Amino acid sequence: MRKNEVDVITMGCSKNLVDSERLMWLFQRHGFKCVHDPQVPKGEIVVVNTCGFIADAKEESINMILQLAEDKKQGRIKKLFVMGCLSQRFRDELQKEIPQVDHYYGKFDYPQLITDLLASGDINSLRKPWEVEPEKPSAMRMLTTPQHYAYVKISEGCDRRCAYCAIPLITGKHVSRPEAEILNEMKLLAEQGVKEFQIIAQELTYYGVDIDGKRHIAQLVNNMAKLKGVKWIRLHYAYPNQFPWELLDVIKNNTNVCKYLDIALQHISDNVLSRMHRNVTKKETMEFVERLRREVPGIHLRTTLLVGFPGETESDFEELMEFVRWARFERMGAFAYSEEEGTYSALNYTDDVPDEVKQQRLDRLMALQQEISSEIAQQKVGKEFLVIIDRKEGDYYVGRTEFSSPEVDPEVLIPAQGKTLRRGFFQRVRITAADEFDLYGEIIQ
Numbered sequence: 001m002r003k004n005e006v007d008v009i010t011m012g013c014s015k016n017l018v019d020s021e022r023l024m025w026l027f028q029r030h031g032f033k034c035v036h037d038p039q040v041p042k043g044e045i046v047v048v049n050t051c052g053f054i055a056d057a058k059e060e061s062i063n064m065i066l067q068l069a070e071d072k073k074q075g076r077i078k079k080l081f082v083m084g085c086l087s088q089r090f091r092d093e094l095q096k097e098i099p100q101v102d103h104y105y106g107k108f109d110y111p112q113l114i115t116d117l118l119a120s121g122d123i124n125s126l127r128k129p130w131e132v133e134p135e136k137p138s139a140m141r142m143l144t145t146p147q148h149y150a151y152v153k154i155s156e157g158c159d160r161r162c163a164y165c166a167i168p169l170i171t172g173k174h175v176s177r178p179e180a181e182i183l184n185e186m187k188l189l190a191e192q193g194v195k196e197f198q199i200i201a202q203e204l205t206y207y208g209v210d211i212d213g214k215r216h217i218a219q220l221v222n223n224m225a226k227l228k229g230v231k232w233i234r235l236h237y238a239y240p241n242q243f244p245w246e247l248l249d250v251i252k253n254n255t256n257v258c259k260y261l262d263i264a265l266q267h268i269s270d271n272v273l274s275r276m277h278r279n280v281t282k283k284e285t286m287e288f289v290e291r292l293r294r295e296v297p298g299i300h301l302r303t304t305l306l307v308g309f310p311g312e313t314e315s316d317f318e319e320l321m322e323f324v325r326w327a328r329f330e331r332m333g334a335f336a337y338s339e340e341e342g343t344y345s346a347l348n349y350t351d352d353v354p355d356e357v358k359q360q361r362l363d364r365l366m367a368l369q370q371e372i373s374s375e376i377a378q379q380k381v382g383k384e385f386l387v388i389i390d391r392k393e394g395d396y397y398v399g400r401t402e403f404s405s406p407e408v409d410p411e412v413l414i415p416a417q418g419k420t421l422r423r424g425f426f427q428r429v430r431i432t433a434a435d436e437f438d439l440y441g442e443i444i445q
Contacts, residue, residue: 001076005033005043010144011061012051014151014200014236016084019110020049021141023083026114028142036144041068044078047113050086052170055338061086062098069100079117083110085170107156107171140188146390148424149196149232149406150189154182154220158202159209160239162266163277163344164309164337167202176207179220183227190229195424196388197224197233198405205238205247218246225254231426232256232388234405238263240288241279248295258402259296262331264304268323269316272309277344282319289327300403302331307365308358309337310349317361324368330376331409332369336362370436377410377434384444387412387429389421397421399429401439412439419443 006027010020024034035043046068050061065082072080080101087094088106095104105113143150157171186197199221201207208216224233233256235247240263251257267273270282280288292299305324307317324332336358339351387399390406396413404410412429414421421427421443429441 001044001078002033002042003044004031005035006045006047007035007038007041007043008047008049009037009041009064010049011064012049012053012057012085014198015153015202016049016051017144018141018151018153018200019084019107020047021144023047023049023110023113024142024144025140026111030114030118034142036142041071041077045081045117046071046077046079047081047083049110050082050084052084052086052089053166054335054340058086065094065098065101069098072100081105081113081117083107083113089166089170143189143192143194145406146423147193148388148390149198150194151198151200152182152186152189153177153200154204154207155201159206160203161277161344163275163349164306164340166340166343169342171202174203174206174210176210176216179216179223182220183223186224186227186230190227193424195229195231197230198236199224199233200236202237203239204235205242205244215242215244218244218250221247221257222250222254225250225256230256232258232402234258234260234262234402236262236405240265240285243288245291245295248292251296251299259299260302260403260405261292261299262302262405266304266306267309267312267316267320269312269319272312272316272320275311275345275349276306276309282323286323286326300330301327302333302405302409303327303329305332305334305365307334307336307361308353310345310352312337312353321365321368324365324372328372328376329369330373330403332373333408334362334365334369373410374434374436377436377439380431380439381434382431384428384430385412385441387414387427387441389414389423389425389427391423392416392421399427410438412441414441414443 008020008024010017027034048064051057068080071077081103082101083105085107087104091104103116155174155176157174158168159174205217207220208214224230238261251259265285266276266278268282268285273280339346385401387401389397389399391398395416397416399412428444430444431439431441433440
C-alpha cells in the first residue's frame with residue numbers, strides 16, 4: 001500500500017474519463033499522487049468510476065468493486081470509494097450489497113469526495129490550507145490521455161427518450177455548459193500542449209436548446225476552431241432528427257474541424273425505429289446520410305447499430321444489413337439489445353429475440369462491416385494524409401489521420417527503423433498497405 005497515493009479506475013466511456021480527470025486534479029491540489037487505471041491498485045485510496053449503460057458494463061463495474069472490496073478486507077488498500085453512472089442510479093442497492101465501500105457518489109456529487117475524506121480525519125491533506133492551489137474553472141484536469149489530445153464534454157444528460165436507453169434515467173435532462181467555460185477549458189488545455197480535441201456529449205447537436213431554445217453547436221464549434229493551438233476538432237455523438245445543417249458549413253469552412261461525424265443511427269427498419277422511439281424514418285435516415293456525404297465530400301461517418309431489439313424480425317434485420325451495404329460507413333460499432341430496468345422497452349415490450357439469435361445477427365453485421373472497412377482502407381493505399389503520432393509500439397510508430405478517433409478507429413503504422421518521430425507532432429504520410437484493421441505508411445520527406 002502506497003501512502004498518499006490515489007488510484008482512479010475508470011469504467012465506461014470518455015465522458016466518465018473527463019470526470020475522473022477532474023477528480024484527480026482535486027486530489028492533486030491537496031498533494032496526493034494520482035495514478036489512473038493501474039494494472040494492480042497499490043494506493044491507499046482507490047476510486048472506481050463506474051458505468052451503468054448496459055448489462056455487461058454494469059457487471060464489469062460490480063465485479064471491479066467486489067474485487068477491490070476484498071483487497072480492502074485483506075488490508076491492501078485503506079479507503080475505497082465508488083462514483084459514476086452505476087452508483088448514480090443504484091446507490092441504495094450497492095450500499096446494501098457491498099457495504100465495504102467507504103462511500104458511494106454519483107455522476108454529479110463526486111467533487112464532494114475529497115471534502116468528505118479530509119473532514120473524516122482518517123487521511124490528511126499533504127498541504128496546509130494556504131498551500132492548496134486556488135480553485136479554478138472546471139478546465140482544471142489531470143489528463144490521462146497522451147498530452148496532445150483531450151476529451152471536452154460540452155453537456156450532460158439527454159432529452160431524447162429512446163425506448164431502450166437508460167442514460168436519461170441516470171444523468172437527467174440535457175444541460176449545456178456555458179460556451180465561455182468550454183472555450184476557456186480548451187484554451188487552457190491548448191496552452192498545456194493539447195492539439196487535438198474530441199468534443200463529446202450524449203447528444204452534442206442539442207447543445208444550447210436548454211439555454212434559449214436554439215441549437216448553438218455550429219456557433220460553438222466555429223468559435224472552437226478560432227482558438228490558438230487547436231489543430232484538430234472531432235465531433236462525437238450527434239442525432240439524425242432535427243440535425244443542425246449549418247454545422248456542415250463549419251466542418252467545410254474550417255480546416256481544423258475534422259471531416260468526421262459520430263452519429264448513432266441504431267437501425268433502419270421503420271418497424272424497429274418506431275418501436276425504439278427514434279422519431280426518424282428509414283427514408284429520412286437515408287436522405288440524411290446522402291446529404292451528409294453530398295455536402296461534405298470525403299466525410300467519414302461513424303455509427304452505432306443495435307440488433308435484437310424487441311420485435312425485430314429476420315426481415316427487419318435483413319433490411320439493416322442491406323442498409324449497411326448501401327451506406328458503407330467508414331466506422332461502425334454494434335451491440336446486442338440488453339433490457340435495462342426502468343426504460344420504456346423494459347416496461348412495455350417483451351425481450352423476445354433469443355440471445356443466440358442476437359449474437360448471430362451481431363456477428364453477421366460485424367462481418368459485413370469488416371468487409372466494407374477493409375475495402376475502404378484499400379482505397380487509401382497510395383494516397384497521402386496528415387498523421388498525428390500517438391506512440392511508438394514495437395517496430396512501429398503509431399498515428400492517426402483526421403478520420404480516426406483515439407482508441408476506437410483504425411490507426412496508421414509507420415516503420416520505426418532509422419526514424420525518430422515525436423509524439424503529438426504531425427507528419428505527412430503516404431499509405432503503402434492496408435489490412436482489415438490498420439493502415440501502413442511511410443513518411444514523405
